[in-house]
Amino acid sequence: MLAERKTEKVQIQRMLQRAEPRIFHYQFVADPLSVRYALRAAMARFLRQMTETEAGTLELILAEVLNNIVEHGYENSGEGSITLSIVRDRRGMNCAVSDDGTALPLECLLHSESEGAGGHVRPDPGKLPEGGFGWFLIRDLAEELGYRRENGHNLLAFRLPLEPA
Numbered sequence: 001m002l003a004e005r006k007t008e009k010v011q012i013q014r015m016l017q018r019a020e021p022r023i024f025h026y027q028f029v030a031d032p033l034s035v036r037y038a039l040r041a042a043m044a045r046f047l048r049q050m051t052e053t054e055a056g057t058l059e060l061i062l063a064e065v066l067n068n069i070v071e072h073g074y075e076n077s078g079e080g081s082i083t084l085s086i087v088r089d090r091r092g093m094n095c096a097v098s099d100d101g102t103a104l105p106l107e108c109l110l111h112s113e114s115e116g117a118g119g120h121v122r123p124d125p126g127k128l129p130e131g132g133f134g135w136f137l138i139r140d141l142a143e144e145l146g147y148r149r150e151n152g153h154n155l156l157a158f159r160l161p162l163e164p165a
Contacts (some may be wrong), residue, residue, distance in 0.1 A: 022088040030080040035066045054162050061141050064134040065097050073101025092161040103149045108135040
């Protein structure tokens with residue numbers, strides 16, 4: 001009887017996980033406070049679908065990307081908007097961020113010819129400009145990172161692999 005209840009509880013938990021929202025779409029003003037609210041909303045949507053470590057990694061990547069757009073894409077003007085879309089599937093979190101700010105410098109996505117086994121050379125933190133470690137973190141933690149600029153519009157997409165749901 002106890003084993004049956006335990007099995008039933010596990011089945012109910014799996015059913016609830018499948019029923020949880022797997023899509024997040026949020027458009028917001030390109031300013032630091034709005035970035036904070038967007039991060040909270042995104043994390044609240046998916047928190048129960050990830051481990052604590054996965055949630056921390058997703059939040060770190062998104063915070064770096066979104067704050068870079070505010071600071072560099074819109075030069076902290078408070079003007080413009082950012083759109084964040086996240087879809088949870090069996091492979092992980094598929095994220096897309098779009099904006100109409102300044103184009104992303106391609107060196108942010110390029111890799112060195114002397115890459116290590118992980119695909120990236122770890123830069124010397126002492127030689128980086130203030131804040132220069134962010135793109136290295138993004139490239140190191142995200143998979144399938146891609147960027148496209150078309151008609152004055154930026155689109156950055158990546159996937160964060162997760163344990164199977």
